[in-house]
Amino acid sequence: MWAELLPMGRSSASGGYRRFAWTGVDLECRAWFKAQAEARGLAYEVDRNGNQWAWLGDPAAGDAVVTGSHLDSVPDGGAFDGPLGVVSSFAALDELRARRVAFTKPLAVVNFGDEEGARFGLACVGSRLTAGRLSVEDAHKLTDGDGTSLPRAMETAGYDPDAIGADPERLSRIGAFVELHVEQGRALDLSGDRVGIASAIWPHGRWRFDFRGEANHAGTTRLVDRRDPMLSYAETVLAARREAELAGAVATFGKIAVEPNGVNAIPSLVRGWLDSRAEDQDSLDRVVDGIERAAREYAAAHGIDLDVVRESFTPVVEFDHALRDELARILGKQTDITVPVLGTGAGHDAGILSGSIPTAMLFVRNPTGVSHSPAEFATEDDCVAGVIALADVLEGLACS
Numbered sequence: 127m128w129a130e131l132l133p134m135g136r137s138s139a140s141g142g143y144r145r146f147a148w149t150g151v152d153l154e155c156r157a158w159f160k161a162q163a164e165a166r167g168l169a170y171e172v173d174r175n176g177n178q179w180a181w182l183g184d185p186a187a188g189d190a191v192v193t194g195s196h197l198d199s200v201p202d203g204g205a206f207d208g209p210l211g212v213v214s215s216f217a218a219l220d221e222l223r224a225r226r227v228a229f230t231k232p233l234a235v236v237n238f239g240d241e242e243g244a245r246f247g248l249a250c251v252g253s254r255l256t257a258g259r260l261s262v263e264d265a266h267k268l269t270d271g272d273g274t275s276l277p278r279a280m281e282t283a284g285y286d287p288d289a290i291g292a293d294p295e296r297l298s299r300i301g302a303f304v305e306l307h308v309e310q311g312r313a314l315d316l317s318g319d320r321v322g323i324a325s326a327i328w329p330h331g332r333w334r335f336d337f338r339g340e341a342n343h344a345g346t347t348r349l350v351d352r353r354d355p356m357l358s359y360a361e362t363v364l365a366a367r368r369e370a371e372l373a374g375a376v377a378t379f380g381k382i383a384v385e386p387n388g389v390n391a392i393p394s395l396v397r398g399w400l401d402s403r404a405e406d407q408d409s410l411d412r413v414v415d416g417i418e419r420a421a422r423e424y425a426a427a428h429g430i431d432l433d434v435v436r437e438s439f440t441p442v443v444e445f446d447h448a449l450r451d452e453l454a455r456i457l458g459k460q461t462d463i464t465v466p467v468l469g470t471g472a473g474h475d476a477g478i479l480s481g482s483i484p485t486a487m488l489f490v491r492n493p494t495g496v497s498h499s500p501a502e503f504a505t506e507d508d509c510v511a512g513v514i515a516l517a518d519v520l521e522g523l524a525c526s
Contacts, residue, residue: 127162127213127216128213131155131205131213135151135155137202140202142201142202142499143204145197145198145199146198146244147239147240147244147246147251148239148279148280148285149279152197153284155198156178156197156237159178160178162216163180166180166216168180168181168235169182169185173256173293174291175239175251175255176239176290177237178239179234179236180216180234180235180236182219182229185232185234185299186299187231189300190232190233190234191231191301191302191523191524192234192300192303193233193234193236193303193306193516194236194238194305195208195209195210195212195238196208196211196240196241196475198239198240198242200242200244200498203242203244203500203502204497204500204501205502206492206497206503207307207308207310207497207498207502208242210306211307212235214509214512214516215235215306216235217513218520219235219520221514221517222517222520225517227521228525231301231524231525233520238250238475241253243438245270246268246269246270246276247268248260248437249438250474250477251276252475253475253479255292256479257292257479257482259481262290266287294482297482302485302486303483303484304449304453304486304516304519304520305485305488306490307487307488307490308502309322309470309489309491310470310471310472310492311470311471311492311497312492312493312494312495313466314490314492315491319466320507320512321465321490322467323450323465323467323486323487323489324445324469324486325444325445325450325468326442326443326444327443327469327471327473328403328410328442328470329406329440330401330404330439331402331410331437331440332399332401332438333399333400333414333434333435333437334434334435335362335421335432335434336397336432336434337358337362337395337397337430338430338432339352339353339354339355339358339393339395339396339430339431340353341393341394344389344390344392353430354392354393354428354430355394355395356384356392357424357428357430358425358427358430359379361420361421362398362420363398365421365424366402366413366417369412370402372412373404373410373412373413375402375404376403376404377400377401377402377403378401379398379399382396382399384397399437400414405469407441407442421434440478443477443480444480445477445486445487446480446484449484449486450467452522456519456523457515465515472497488516490508490509490511490512491504491505
């Protein structure tokens, strides 16, 4: 399975992946998922929001145990973020069948669409729609960098954009969702453990900073006469680093758009996107407030107009304690070791769904901690350990 997925959407130049929602590469990945489901005799379906499901047993029976992740990527992302969870889910099912276990609950593998938000700027669109945390109206307003709307992209890919929306009936049939993911950090590497259990997801959000100045000639305009928004933006980037360090948090300006974007032209607009995350809400508020305050001071000093828009936000997610403890009990019983429990600053579909159904996560060791990069990596032995851990968990939840 892994070998089949590897070439899909991979850039020959960077070695990273560009698997963006509702593109040809995304459809190729979705076809792969359907083929895996059919090869195992699973009932395949696509829900109203474009998420793919592969069912063992009757979905209508209720109290189903679901596992899976996503197949899309960030720009030039790594091979493991998302796909490892989907591949491991199918592999865990194969392992359970090899054990000849008797399933007492329906089991499903899911591929949630547009988890990374690389194309339309909002993460976890598929799971947000399903959980009712993204309205149909707001979803229809989403556009990509080329101006293509989400409904148009879905329609072009052969899906019905008029069908999207909250799906409480589907969620009501799920008793637990367990997502396996490569760790995006080095906690497991530092502790020497192959597999961990997630405790919580840090609160996090994305903010757009629009610095508006005045376009002019780069070679003839005196420095004192300039209204250059790039200066205010650059100072704000440095302020973000300072504020994050003070709060023990993280803050990143990782995306920028400049107009008119000419080498010999002073910009009229610099638009930067801030991603910030912290262990608790108060810390996150302090960081973002500090960054915005500094940005406004810099903008005023340079005669720049500034608009700050919060584009997305996810509060702290505490995974279901009972389910988390059950995972620890199952894995401790199987391996006779204590499985570490750790928090994460990365968002996931499991976090979005946690307000609607019990969810939990397993992490697989990442020896470098690098993620959202072509250098993202996990060893084969650790990946196999993750499959066995997931199989043990699914057996404990769906076969008891």
